[in-house]
Amino acid sequence: MASQSEPTSPPRTPPRRLSDVLRDLESGLGPRIALGDLVSGLRDRSFAPLMVLFAVPNAFLYLPGSSVITGVPLMIIALQLIAGRRSVWLPRALSDRSIDRSSFARIVRYSLPWIERIERMARPRFWPGAAASIDRLIGLACLIMALLLFLPIPFANGVPALAIIAMGLALSERDGVWLIAGVMASVFAVMFVAGILGGGAFALSKIL
Template sequence: MNRKDVHLPHDDLTVDRKLSVVLRDLRDSPLECVSLNLLITSLGYRSFVPLLVIFALPNLFLFVPGSSVITGPPLIFVAMQLVLGRTAVWLPDFLGKRSIEHQAFARILTRALPWIEWVERLVHPRYWILSRRAADLTVGLACLVMSVFMFLPIPFGNTVPALSVIMMALSLSERDGLWLLGGFALSFASFAFVAGLFAAGAFAMMRFF
Protein backbone atom coordinates (compact mmCIF):
# COMPACT_ATOMS: atom_id res chain seq x y z
CA MET A 1 0.00 0.00 0.00
CA ASN A 2 1.23 3.48 -0.84
CA ARG A 3 0.42 6.49 1.29
CA LYS A 4 0.85 9.12 -1.41
CA ASP A 5 -2.50 10.75 -2.07
CA VAL A 6 -3.91 12.63 -5.02
CA HIS A 7 -7.13 14.63 -5.04
CA LEU A 8 -9.65 15.11 -7.81
CA PRO A 9 -11.21 18.54 -8.43
CA HIS A 10 -14.39 18.78 -6.40
CA ASP A 11 -16.27 20.34 -9.33
CA ASP A 12 -16.04 17.05 -11.18
CA LEU A 13 -17.95 15.20 -8.48
CA THR A 14 -21.70 14.78 -8.35
CA VAL A 15 -23.72 12.78 -5.88
CA ASP A 16 -26.21 11.57 -8.48
CA ARG A 17 -23.80 9.69 -10.74
CA LYS A 18 -23.98 5.93 -10.67
CA LEU A 19 -21.37 4.09 -8.65
CA SER A 20 -20.03 2.40 -11.79
CA VAL A 21 -19.56 5.79 -13.51
CA VAL A 22 -17.60 7.22 -10.57
CA LEU A 23 -15.40 4.12 -10.33
CA ARG A 24 -14.81 4.08 -14.10
CA ASP A 25 -13.70 7.74 -13.98
CA LEU A 26 -11.27 6.90 -11.17
CA ARG A 27 -9.96 3.91 -13.10
CA ASP A 28 -9.37 6.00 -16.24
CA SER A 29 -7.85 8.99 -14.40
CA PRO A 30 -4.09 9.81 -14.44
CA LEU A 31 -3.76 9.40 -10.67
CA GLU A 32 -0.70 7.73 -9.19
CA CYS A 33 -2.64 6.18 -6.32
CA VAL A 34 -6.14 6.09 -4.86
CA SER A 35 -6.77 6.54 -1.13
CA LEU A 36 -9.89 5.71 0.85
CA ASN A 37 -10.42 9.44 1.45
CA LEU A 38 -10.29 10.09 -2.30
CA LEU A 39 -12.73 7.29 -2.98
CA ILE A 40 -15.13 8.64 -0.35
CA THR A 41 -14.81 12.19 -1.70
CA SER A 42 -15.47 10.96 -5.24
CA LEU A 43 -18.53 8.98 -4.18
CA GLY A 44 -19.90 11.74 -1.94
CA TYR A 45 -23.32 10.77 -0.57
CA ARG A 46 -22.94 7.36 -2.23
CA SER A 47 -19.85 6.54 -0.14
CA PHE A 48 -22.14 4.90 2.44
CA VAL A 49 -23.30 2.26 0.00
CA PRO A 50 -20.02 0.51 -0.93
CA LEU A 51 -18.78 0.59 2.68
CA LEU A 52 -22.03 -0.89 4.03
CA VAL A 53 -21.92 -3.57 1.36
CA ILE A 54 -18.20 -4.33 1.86
CA PHE A 55 -18.55 -4.72 5.64
CA ALA A 56 -21.79 -6.74 5.42
CA LEU A 57 -20.73 -9.07 2.59
CA PRO A 58 -18.40 -11.42 4.57
CA ASN A 59 -21.27 -12.20 6.95
CA LEU A 60 -23.25 -13.77 4.10
CA PHE A 61 -20.81 -16.65 3.95
CA LEU A 62 -20.98 -19.12 6.80
CA PHE A 63 -17.50 -20.42 5.96
CA VAL A 64 -15.89 -17.20 7.25
CA PRO A 65 -15.79 -17.84 11.01
CA GLY A 66 -15.60 -14.81 13.24
CA SER A 67 -16.11 -12.34 10.38
CA SER A 68 -18.68 -10.38 12.39
CA VAL A 69 -16.08 -9.58 15.07
CA ILE A 70 -13.98 -7.83 12.41
CA THR A 71 -16.70 -6.30 10.24
CA GLY A 72 -19.29 -5.54 12.96
CA PRO A 73 -17.66 -2.45 14.58
CA PRO A 74 -16.91 -0.59 11.29
CA LEU A 75 -20.40 -1.44 10.05
CA ILE A 76 -21.88 0.06 13.22
CA PHE A 77 -19.57 3.08 12.76
CA VAL A 78 -20.75 3.71 9.18
CA ALA A 79 -24.45 3.14 9.96
CA MET A 80 -24.27 5.57 12.90
CA GLN A 81 -22.92 8.29 10.60
CA LEU A 82 -25.83 7.71 8.23
CA VAL A 83 -28.26 8.11 11.15
CA LEU A 84 -26.54 11.34 12.19
CA GLY A 85 -27.07 12.80 8.73
CA ARG A 86 -23.51 13.08 7.47
CA THR A 87 -23.24 13.77 3.74
CA ALA A 88 -20.29 11.36 3.37
CA VAL A 89 -18.52 8.78 5.46
CA TRP A 90 -15.74 10.04 7.74
CA LEU A 91 -12.80 7.80 8.51
CA PRO A 92 -9.92 8.37 10.91
CA ASP A 93 -6.72 9.51 9.18
CA PHE A 94 -4.92 6.25 9.78
CA LEU A 95 -7.59 4.56 7.64
CA GLY A 96 -8.57 7.34 5.26
CA LYS A 97 -5.00 8.01 4.10
CA ARG A 98 -4.34 4.41 3.25
CA SER A 99 -3.99 4.15 -0.52
CA ILE A 100 -3.40 1.67 -3.28
CA GLU A 101 -1.39 2.16 -6.47
CA HIS A 102 -3.59 3.22 -9.34
CA GLN A 103 -2.45 0.34 -11.55
CA ALA A 104 -3.55 -2.24 -8.99
CA PHE A 105 -6.80 -0.31 -8.38
CA ALA A 106 -7.51 -0.31 -12.13
CA ARG A 107 -6.98 -4.08 -12.36
CA ILE A 108 -9.45 -4.67 -9.53
CA LEU A 109 -12.08 -2.40 -11.11
CA THR A 110 -11.71 -3.99 -14.53
CA ARG A 111 -12.91 -7.25 -13.00
CA ALA A 112 -15.46 -5.73 -10.62
CA LEU A 113 -17.21 -3.22 -12.90
CA PRO A 114 -19.20 -5.78 -14.96
CA TRP A 115 -20.70 -7.16 -11.71
CA ILE A 116 -21.42 -3.67 -10.37
CA GLU A 117 -23.14 -2.69 -13.62
CA TRP A 118 -25.18 -5.93 -13.53
CA VAL A 119 -26.46 -5.07 -10.04
CA GLU A 120 -27.21 -1.50 -11.16
CA ARG A 121 -29.45 -2.89 -13.90
CA LEU A 122 -31.45 -4.79 -11.27
CA VAL A 123 -31.69 -1.84 -8.87
CA HIS A 124 -33.16 1.34 -10.32
CA PRO A 125 -35.38 4.26 -9.19
CA ARG A 126 -38.99 3.17 -8.53
CA TYR A 127 -41.72 3.55 -5.92
CA TRP A 128 -39.55 5.89 -3.81
CA ILE A 129 -41.51 8.24 -1.53
CA LEU A 130 -38.95 9.15 1.14
CA SER A 131 -37.00 12.37 1.35
CA ARG A 132 -33.23 12.03 1.57
CA ARG A 133 -33.17 12.72 5.32
CA ALA A 134 -36.04 10.32 6.02
CA ALA A 135 -34.33 7.64 3.93
CA ASP A 136 -30.99 8.20 5.68
CA LEU A 137 -32.63 7.97 9.09
CA THR A 138 -34.77 4.89 8.46
CA VAL A 139 -32.14 2.96 6.52
CA GLY A 140 -29.40 4.04 8.92
CA LEU A 141 -31.36 2.91 11.98
CA ALA A 142 -32.26 -0.43 10.39
CA CYS A 143 -28.65 -1.03 9.31
CA LEU A 144 -27.45 -0.05 12.79
CA VAL A 145 -29.74 -2.59 14.45
CA MET A 146 -28.76 -5.27 11.92
CA SER A 147 -25.05 -4.56 12.43
CA VAL A 148 -25.51 -4.99 16.20
CA PHE A 149 -27.27 -8.31 15.54
CA MET A 150 -24.36 -9.41 13.33
CA PHE A 151 -21.92 -8.55 16.11
CA LEU A 152 -23.78 -10.74 18.61
CA PRO A 153 -22.50 -14.32 19.02
CA ILE A 154 -25.62 -15.91 17.54
CA PRO A 155 -25.00 -19.18 15.62
CA PHE A 156 -26.02 -18.78 11.96
CA GLY A 157 -27.54 -15.42 12.86
CA ASN A 158 -25.45 -13.24 10.53
CA THR A 159 -26.67 -14.16 7.06
CA VAL A 160 -30.16 -12.60 7.00
CA PRO A 161 -29.11 -9.31 8.74
CA ALA A 162 -26.17 -9.00 6.32
CA LEU A 163 -28.42 -9.53 3.30
CA SER A 164 -30.89 -6.96 4.62
CA VAL A 165 -28.10 -4.38 5.05
CA ILE A 166 -26.91 -4.98 1.48
CA MET A 167 -30.42 -4.67 0.05
CA MET A 168 -31.18 -1.48 1.99
CA ALA A 169 -27.83 0.08 1.05
CA LEU A 170 -28.42 -0.59 -2.64
CA SER A 171 -31.97 0.73 -2.41
CA LEU A 172 -30.64 3.93 -0.85
CA SER A 173 -28.13 4.33 -3.67
CA GLU A 174 -30.67 4.03 -6.49
CA ARG A 175 -33.87 5.07 -4.65
CA ASP A 176 -35.45 1.69 -5.29
CA GLY A 177 -38.57 1.22 -3.16
CA LEU A 178 -38.92 -2.49 -3.94
CA TRP A 179 -35.42 -3.30 -2.70
CA LEU A 180 -36.04 -1.12 0.35
CA LEU A 181 -39.18 -3.10 1.21
CA GLY A 182 -37.28 -6.34 0.71
CA GLY A 183 -34.51 -5.15 3.01
CA PHE A 184 -36.98 -4.09 5.69
CA ALA A 185 -38.80 -7.42 5.43
CA LEU A 186 -35.54 -9.24 6.09
CA SER A 187 -34.80 -6.84 8.96
CA PHE A 188 -38.13 -7.64 10.61
CA ALA A 189 -37.47 -11.36 10.13
CA SER A 190 -34.05 -10.95 11.77
CA PHE A 191 -35.54 -8.96 14.63
CA ALA A 192 -38.19 -11.63 15.22
CA PHE A 193 -35.55 -14.37 15.16
CA VAL A 194 -33.29 -12.62 17.68
CA ALA A 195 -36.22 -11.61 19.89
CA GLY A 196 -37.43 -15.22 19.83
CA LEU A 197 -34.00 -16.47 20.91
CA PHE A 198 -33.82 -14.03 23.80
CA ALA A 199 -37.40 -14.81 24.85
CA ALA A 200 -36.67 -18.55 24.78
CA GLY A 201 -33.51 -18.00 26.80
CA ALA A 202 -35.30 -15.85 29.38
CA PHE A 203 -38.12 -18.40 29.66
CA ALA A 204 -35.60 -21.22 30.16
CA MET A 205 -33.81 -19.25 32.89
CA MET A 206 -37.08 -18.49 34.66
CA ARG A 207 -38.01 -22.19 34.65
CA PHE A 208 -34.54 -23.14 35.89
CA PHE A 209 -34.69 -20.78 38.88
Protein backbone atom coordinates in the same frame (compact mmCIF):
# COMPACT_ATOMS: atom_id res chain seq x y z
CA MET B 1 -41.09 37.90 -32.06
CA ALA B 2 -38.63 35.13 -31.39
CA SER B 3 -39.32 33.23 -28.23
CA GLN B 4 -36.62 33.36 -25.61
CA SER B 5 -35.21 29.95 -24.90
CA GLU B 6 -35.33 28.86 -21.30
CA PRO B 7 -32.02 28.17 -19.59
CA THR B 8 -31.30 24.53 -19.28
CA SER B 9 -29.77 23.00 -16.19
CA PRO B 10 -26.62 20.95 -16.61
CA PRO B 11 -27.22 17.22 -16.95
CA ARG B 12 -27.14 15.28 -13.73
CA THR B 13 -23.87 13.47 -13.23
CA PRO B 14 -24.61 9.78 -12.71
CA PRO B 15 -23.46 8.42 -9.37
CA ARG B 16 -20.25 6.42 -9.36
CA ARG B 17 -20.89 2.78 -8.70
CA LEU B 18 -18.80 0.78 -6.30
CA SER B 19 -17.77 -1.60 -9.10
CA ASP B 20 -16.36 1.30 -11.15
CA VAL B 21 -14.35 2.64 -8.22
CA LEU B 22 -12.96 -0.81 -7.41
CA ARG B 23 -11.76 -1.20 -11.00
CA ASP B 24 -10.13 2.24 -10.96
CA LEU B 25 -8.32 1.51 -7.70
CA GLU B 26 -7.21 -1.91 -8.93
CA SER B 27 -5.60 -0.37 -12.03
CA GLY B 28 -3.83 2.39 -10.06
CA LEU B 29 -0.10 2.70 -9.48
CA GLY B 30 0.30 2.85 -5.70
CA PRO B 31 1.66 -0.18 -3.82
CA ARG B 32 -1.22 -0.20 -1.31
CA ILE B 33 -4.94 0.62 -1.28
CA ALA B 34 -6.41 2.44 1.73
CA LEU B 35 -10.07 2.53 2.75
CA GLY B 36 -9.85 6.32 2.51
CA ASP B 37 -9.01 5.96 -1.21
CA LEU B 38 -12.26 4.07 -1.71
CA VAL B 39 -14.30 6.72 0.12
CA SER B 40 -12.65 9.50 -1.90
CA GLY B 41 -13.39 7.67 -5.15
CA LEU B 42 -17.08 7.40 -4.28
CA ARG B 43 -17.27 11.11 -3.37
CA ASP B 44 -20.70 12.23 -2.08
CA ARG B 45 -22.42 8.95 -3.00
CA SER B 46 -20.40 6.85 -0.59
CA PHE B 47 -23.08 5.74 1.91
CA ALA B 48 -24.90 3.11 -0.15
CA PRO B 49 -21.86 1.47 -1.82
CA LEU B 50 -20.02 1.23 1.51
CA MET B 51 -23.08 -0.34 3.15
CA VAL B 52 -23.09 -3.00 0.42
CA LEU B 53 -19.30 -3.45 0.56
CA PHE B 54 -19.19 -4.08 4.32
CA ALA B 55 -22.32 -6.27 4.32
CA VAL B 56 -21.36 -8.60 1.45
CA PRO B 57 -18.72 -10.60 3.42
CA ASN B 58 -21.31 -11.43 6.08
CA ALA B 59 -24.00 -12.41 3.57
CA PHE B 60 -22.07 -14.42 0.99
CA LEU B 61 -18.45 -15.06 1.95
CA TYR B 62 -18.80 -16.27 5.58
CA LEU B 63 -15.27 -15.25 6.54
CA PRO B 64 -14.39 -15.96 10.21
CA GLY B 65 -14.46 -12.76 12.24
CA SER B 66 -15.84 -10.69 9.36
CA SER B 67 -18.81 -9.47 11.42
CA VAL B 68 -16.51 -7.81 13.96
CA ILE B 69 -14.29 -6.25 11.28
CA THR B 70 -17.17 -4.90 9.20
CA GLY B 71 -19.61 -4.13 12.02
CA VAL B 72 -17.75 -1.06 13.30
CA PRO B 73 -17.62 0.73 9.92
CA LEU B 74 -21.29 -0.10 9.36
CA MET B 75 -22.23 1.49 12.69
CA ILE B 76 -20.19 4.61 11.86
CA ILE B 77 -21.91 4.87 8.47
CA ALA B 78 -25.36 4.36 10.04
CA LEU B 79 -24.81 7.03 12.69
CA GLN B 80 -23.79 9.55 10.03
CA LEU B 81 -26.89 8.74 7.98
CA ILE B 82 -29.02 9.37 11.06
CA ALA B 83 -27.19 12.66 11.64
CA GLY B 84 -27.95 13.78 8.08
CA ARG B 85 -24.39 13.96 6.74
CA ARG B 86 -24.02 14.20 2.96
CA SER B 87 -20.87 12.08 2.72
CA VAL B 88 -19.11 9.47 4.81
CA TRP B 89 -16.39 10.48 7.24
CA LEU B 90 -14.18 7.76 8.67
CA PRO B 91 -11.79 8.15 11.60
CA ARG B 92 -8.12 8.07 10.63
CA ALA B 93 -7.68 4.65 12.26
CA LEU B 94 -10.11 3.23 9.67
CA SER B 95 -9.38 5.54 6.75
CA ASP B 96 -5.67 4.72 6.81
CA ARG B 97 -6.21 0.95 6.95
CA SER B 98 -4.74 -0.48 3.77
CA ILE B 99 -3.82 -3.70 2.00
CA ASP B 100 -1.23 -4.39 -0.68
CA ARG B 101 -2.36 -4.11 -4.28
CA SER B 102 -2.07 -7.83 -5.09
CA SER B 103 -4.36 -8.78 -2.18
CA PHE B 104 -6.78 -6.03 -3.19
CA ALA B 105 -6.81 -7.37 -6.76
CA ARG B 106 -7.73 -10.85 -5.52
CA ILE B 107 -10.57 -9.42 -3.41
CA VAL B 108 -11.86 -7.42 -6.38
CA ARG B 109 -11.80 -10.42 -8.73
CA TYR B 110 -13.74 -12.52 -6.21
CA SER B 111 -16.29 -9.93 -5.08
CA LEU B 112 -16.87 -7.93 -8.29
CA PRO B 113 -19.34 -10.41 -9.86
CA TRP B 114 -21.45 -10.33 -6.69
CA ILE B 115 -21.32 -6.53 -6.46
CA GLU B 116 -22.24 -6.05 -10.13
CA ARG B 117 -25.22 -8.42 -9.81
CA ILE B 118 -26.41 -6.47 -6.77
CA GLU B 119 -25.96 -3.09 -8.51
CA ARG B 120 -28.06 -4.17 -11.51
CA MET B 121 -31.04 -4.93 -9.27
CA ALA B 122 -31.81 -1.32 -8.27
CA ARG B 123 -33.48 1.51 -10.20
CA PRO B 124 -35.48 4.63 -9.24
CA ARG B 125 -39.08 3.64 -8.41
CA PHE B 126 -41.85 4.04 -5.81
CA TRP B 127 -39.80 6.23 -3.45
CA PRO B 128 -41.95 7.43 -0.53
CA GLY B 129 -41.75 10.73 1.32
CA ALA B 130 -38.91 13.16 1.91
CA ALA B 131 -35.44 11.84 1.15
CA ALA B 132 -33.90 13.09 4.41
CA SER B 133 -36.48 11.30 6.56
CA ILE B 134 -36.09 8.04 4.66
CA ASP B 135 -32.29 8.31 4.86
CA ARG B 136 -32.53 8.55 8.64
CA LEU B 137 -34.86 5.55 8.75
CA ILE B 138 -32.35 3.57 6.70
CA GLY B 139 -29.57 4.71 9.01
CA LEU B 140 -31.49 3.58 12.10
CA ALA B 141 -32.26 0.17 10.60
CA CYS B 142 -28.64 -0.24 9.47
CA LEU B 143 -27.42 0.60 12.98
CA ILE B 144 -29.65 -2.08 14.52
CA MET B 145 -28.53 -4.64 11.93
CA ALA B 146 -24.86 -3.78 12.52
CA LEU B 147 -25.34 -4.33 16.25
CA LEU B 148 -26.89 -7.74 15.52
CA LEU B 149 -23.78 -8.67 13.52
CA PHE B 150 -21.73 -8.49 16.72
CA LEU B 151 -23.77 -11.17 18.46
CA PRO B 152 -21.86 -14.49 18.66
CA ILE B 153 -24.63 -16.55 17.05
CA PRO B 154 -23.44 -19.11 14.46
CA PHE B 155 -24.82 -18.55 10.93
CA ALA B 156 -27.03 -15.67 12.13
CA ASN B 157 -25.10 -12.91 10.35
CA GLY B 158 -26.63 -13.56 6.94
CA VAL B 159 -30.08 -12.12 7.59
CA PRO B 160 -28.94 -8.74 9.04
CA ALA B 161 -26.34 -8.46 6.27
CA LEU B 162 -28.95 -9.08 3.57
CA ALA B 163 -31.14 -6.40 5.18
CA ILE B 164 -28.25 -3.92 5.00
CA ILE B 165 -27.61 -4.80 1.34
CA ALA B 166 -31.29 -4.27 0.51
CA MET B 167 -31.30 -0.87 2.21
CA GLY B 168 -28.05 0.06 0.46
CA LEU B 169 -29.71 -0.73 -2.87
CA ALA B 170 -32.72 1.37 -1.87
CA LEU B 171 -30.51 4.29 -0.91
CA SER B 172 -28.34 4.12 -4.02
CA GLU B 173 -31.14 4.58 -6.57
CA ARG B 174 -34.10 5.73 -4.43
CA ASP B 175 -35.72 2.35 -5.00
CA GLY B 176 -38.89 1.91 -2.95
CA VAL B 177 -39.12 -1.81 -3.68
CA TRP B 178 -35.75 -2.46 -2.08
CA LEU B 179 -36.64 -0.12 0.78
CA ILE B 180 -39.65 -2.30 1.63
CA ALA B 181 -37.52 -5.43 1.27
CA GLY B 182 -34.87 -3.96 3.58
CA VAL B 183 -37.36 -2.98 6.26
CA MET B 184 -39.04 -6.39 6.12
CA ALA B 185 -35.68 -8.16 6.28
CA SER B 186 -34.70 -5.99 9.26
CA VAL B 187 -37.87 -6.90 11.14
CA PHE B 188 -37.33 -10.58 10.32
CA ALA B 189 -33.69 -10.36 11.47
CA VAL B 190 -34.72 -8.90 14.83
CA MET B 191 -37.38 -11.60 15.29
CA PHE B 192 -34.95 -14.33 14.16
CA VAL B 193 -32.20 -13.28 16.57
CA ALA B 194 -34.70 -12.72 19.39
CA GLY B 195 -36.09 -16.21 18.80
CA ILE B 196 -32.63 -17.77 18.96
CA LEU B 197 -31.72 -15.87 22.13
CA GLY B 198 -35.09 -16.66 23.72
CA GLY B 199 -34.83 -20.33 22.82
CA GLY B 200 -31.30 -20.48 24.19
CA ALA B 201 -32.34 -18.82 27.43
CA PHE B 202 -35.29 -21.21 27.80
CA ALA B 203 -33.08 -24.26 27.19
CA LEU B 204 -30.51 -22.98 29.68
CA SER B 205 -33.20 -22.44 32.32
CA LYS B 206 -34.33 -26.07 31.90
CA ILE B 207 -30.77 -27.33 32.29
CA LEU B 208 -30.15 -25.26 35.40
